[in-house]
Amino acid sequence: MVQLSDKDFEMLRDFIYNICGIYFSNSKKYFLESRLKRRMEAVAAQSYQEYYACLKTVNGSATELKRLLDEITTNETCFFRNVPQLNALEQLLLPEIVAHKGKLGFRKIRVWSAGSSSGEEAYTLAMVLLEKRTALLKDWIIEIVGTDINETVLALAKEGVYNEYAVRNTPDYYLRKYFRQEEGGRYILAPEVKKLVSFSHVNLYDDNKMLFMKSFDFIFCANVLIYFDLASKSKIVQHFYNNLQPYGYFFVGQSESLHGVNDQFRTVHFPGGFTYKK
Numbered sequence: 001m002v003q004l005s006d007k008d009f010e011m012l013r014d015f016i017y018n019i020c021g022i023y024f025s026n027s028k029k030y031f032l033e034s035r036l037k038r039r040m041e042a043v044a045a046q047s048y049q050e051y052y053a054c055l056k057t058v059n060g061s062a063t064e065l066k067r068l069l070d071e072i073t074t075n076e077t078c079f080f081r082n083v084p085q086l087n088a089l090e091q092l093l094l095p096e097i098v099a100h101k102g103k104l105g106f107r108k109i110r111v112w113s114a115g116s117s118s119g120e121e122a123y124t125l126a127m128v129l130l131e132k133r134t135a136l137l138k139d140w141i142i143e144i145v146g147t148d149i150n151e152t153v154l155a156l157a158k159e160g161v162y163n164e165y166a167v168r169n170t171p172d173y174y175l176r177k178y179f180r181q182e183e184g185g186r187y188i189l190a191p192e193v194k195k196l197v198s199f200s201h202v203n204l205y206d207d208n209k210m211l212f213m214k215s216f217d218f219i220f221c222a223n224v225l226i227y228f229d230l231a232s233k234s235k236i237v238q239h240f241y242n243n244l245q246p247y248g249y250f251f252v253g254q255s256e257s258l259h260g261v262n263d264q265f266r267t268v269h270f271p272g273g274f275t276y277k278k
């Protein structure tokens, strides 16, 4: 198969960037090349220009674009990935928001896992909130939304069946209470957890879609922004800012920050980490 020239790399990189905000720097050229090759083989494209034309044709381009996005996104995740965040949510931030909303007469908690991959983050949050159902969240409606651009991982999320690797950080208490282990070793998530979460396809770079993601008390966008350049990060984070309730909290991944990306959020520290508030 033909080598990816610098010109073709830039053409395809810019195309991808304009669709979803993911930016492939020059150091990622070989990664992109290997992923493009898989798709080119699948559609029998003989050159990068031919593949580009295939992505841009009206008929079938949407399907091929979805397949390409499925190839180029990194979907690494697991249950209970960031324990200090979960502890802060459970012990400090949730009680604060419940007290605040309770006073206003609202009894609904809305949580968004943006870039939810195969659902582990959204379901972890569901389990943590379910634990509060008998006391703090008694008679409260819990709505958790997981969104991703990758259709394949969204389908896995909806299925709710996981392997040993996905649950490797899950405390025994949660594993026993909210999973059923099949003979083959697969972990089947309890229906009561699945019921709290809905998954949908949202491209975080799509302004029209983002305008509809409203009124969240907690937004988690962990280990997603690392794939974007500064301009696309700023655009997406501005949407999160607008879509968060005035008293809500916005979380990024353990090694991420909004430094240089957004100066409207303020940092709130907790043991082992930090979060953002308007």
Ligand SMILES: C[S@@+](CC[C@H](N)C(=O)[O-])C[C@H]1O[C@@H](n2cnc3c(N)ncnc32)[C@H](O)[C@@H]1O
Binding pocket: 020, 021, 022, 073, 074, 075, 076, 077, 078, 081, 114, 115, 116, 117, 118, 121, 147, 148, 149, 150, 153, 202, 203, 204, 205, 221, 222, 223, 224, 227, 253
């Ligand atoms: C590394 S995973 C993070 C999963 C989870 N948030 C966590 O921290 O474990 C990043 C996810 O972001 C998704 N993603 C990347 N670009 C996106 C975009 N423009 N819109 C929506 N999701 C996107 C990828 O498909 C992938 O599933």
